Amino acid sequence: MNASQKKSTIWAWLVVIGCLGFYSIPTGIIANTSGIFVAPVMDQFGWSQTDTTMYRTIQPLVSAVVAPFAGRLLQKGNPRWILAAVSLAFGLASWASAYATELWQWNLYGVVFGITAGFFMYLAAPVLINSWFEKNAGIAISITAAVLSLLGAFASPIGQGMIDAYGWQTARAIMSIFTTVLSVVLTVLFVRKSPAVMGLLPVGAGHKPNETAVEKEEELTFEDGATMEQARRSPGLYLLVLVAGIFVMCAAFFQQIPAFCARTELGAGAGAMAVSIMMVGGIVFKLVLGALNDRIGVRWTGVISATCGALGIFLAYIAGANVTVFYAGMVIFGGGYAGLTVIAPMLARESFGSLNYSQVYSWVSTGIFIFTAISFVVYGMIYDTTGSYDLCFVLVIAMYLIGVVLVPVTIAISHKAWKRA
Template sequence: MCCLAASSIGLCTNAIGMFYTPVSKSLHVLKGTFAMHATLSTLITALTSLKMSKLIRKYNYKKILLIGVLLSSVSTWMMSYSRSVYLFYILGILRGIGVGIGGMVPITVIITNWFDEKHGLATSLALSFSGLAGAIFSPLLSSWIISYGWQMTYRLMASCILILVLPVLIVPWKINPQEEGMLPYGYQEKKDTIKIQNKKVNLITISFICMCIFTLLHTSITGISQHLSGIALSIHLSATSGAILMSLTMIGNISTKLLIGFLSDLLNPIKAVIIMILANCFSLGLLFLGVIHQEIMLLYIGSFMFGSIYSVGAVGIPMLTRYFFGNENYARTYSFIGFLTNVGSASSLTLIGYLYDFTQSYQIVFIIALCFHLINLILLVIICLRYNGVGDK
């Protein structure tokens, strides 16, 4: 799952921002217009993810995953030959299908199947590799673009996508531990006390609707990281500085994903998520001031702390889903919430690009993000009140 997260989320999602400026300039289009290919890709990922919980139970997941990997790597390779933004849109859609097959929903469903105890740590550890891949490949892709051009860099990226998934395809493993004659980690210690929720959750409840809005707003902020290289260039910093900002965000991504898993097991998922949201609010303030004053150290610190946005999107939201709606309902509820995760990410990629194109400033983006965090803290309070019995669960 670590390798799968590194390939599908780390490379195909977290590192693609390095291409926005060079490719849009080469094609003579606006950044927002080119970023639309990433938006389409993420929307298709969302639609694919919606069906993945059923598909991995019904069919051999490794065979499905092989199709997904080929779609991701081949479509990325073909982007190197594209001279039309519309062809990027088509290839982005194909890559989106591949990412959905190997993305958040199957990874978190499999980890939920295998871990009853230390679920937060296991989830955060696996998904931290998406940040690790982003941290490693962002400067690599930047240097490759400078040295070899964006066309050759797409081919190198496609090769890396395929190589990272090879261990997942080669090593024998099953979706459920019972299929290998084992039980989930921690099950034996908890089996006498655990209460299994067999009743299906009614999705039309205030709690679930609030959780969906929370997910949509939070993940719509994540697109800022893909524009950090553009933010650096907008205040006349070098492309290398932009790559460093993205790498620092991915390092923050790794650190805070591990931290939120630890905090979740130590405290509970709600407190862990609130801590990360507050940390992200602070990072947005630093980025806002860094852009205004063109202060590189503020941007470095802010970028590192901004990585906390991924800890909630990738780890916190799945843990909250499991915490509020139970293990037995996880695959059903997270299929839809995972869909919204990708919708939020998709919308932000293009909207942020156009906000800059039309205002020539990123400050408005930071202000909107802070407003979204405030709304989400209120939504989280509402969900907690209903969960704790003030109203129906």
């Protein structure tokens, strides 16, 4: 490895640390711990749960509108300063919400959350990593996702401890200030738009003797890519959005698992344990999927992920009172759950290349936010209508099986839009 290649590799992994700053830290510490503040806020102000959590419904809808503009802005501007400003705005808004006493103030926070999340939650990290890594992009993305889960696992009990000791307002203010400072500092220090602006090449760029078929395919995908006109005219783009939507809707069903357990012979204790299992399993599977993607490509990794999701939910569904089978299902389900943050960005890169990745993936991000917003409504309506979660399980299994079919189909159809040309 010559000096230029070594510098490229060092800077690429520093950019990953920058992605931890604007993505993993705020999402893991603030967004993923929002549930611990619901009960104390409701108790203090006497609001309903629907009113208290309405800002979480507002957020993905606003993000869906913002994501396409964010994609173009990240492509044309300097992500270092854009994402630093986004991190600061989100952190200050989260800090201000610690002193919100009216519902409209929380809903306004949901709007600010939505605007900033349109940049940092699903879009920016894959865009930057795609620019810096021709090779090993899968493991780099999976690391940012795994750290997010790890931070969430630690932040929830720590945050709850601070709430118990000092009250929810002090706890939220402390968490927000800590997150903001760390996020902005890491973003400014380590985020750089691309290797080209620094006179470098992406990791793995250049001639590679004895490369595998997967590496050759990824090389073409990385160096070339569809124009936005080609992408918009291709059914593959809309299949790509649908596949990402399937992964997010299925992942969102995890939020229903504790309630399902509490209403069955498994019991609430099993539901609580399932959360812990998913925290650990999600971290492991994100790393595994990232490594598999770099080894065998996203076509087969996506199929494996969706198959794990379907099999895991099926086992949980047929477990009855058998806690062992239920837990085994939750472990395997982690493979599908982790697919959202690993498979979706790599599938976009494989389908349409890197030429206009930020704009292509902004479409995917929009779809993810929309499917996020409707997922809880769908599962809630099914339970309210039928009085059971049975149909929810069937729906999730069916969606994962559809994903198994659509991952390779999406790649094949997308390639026709530009590779032959």
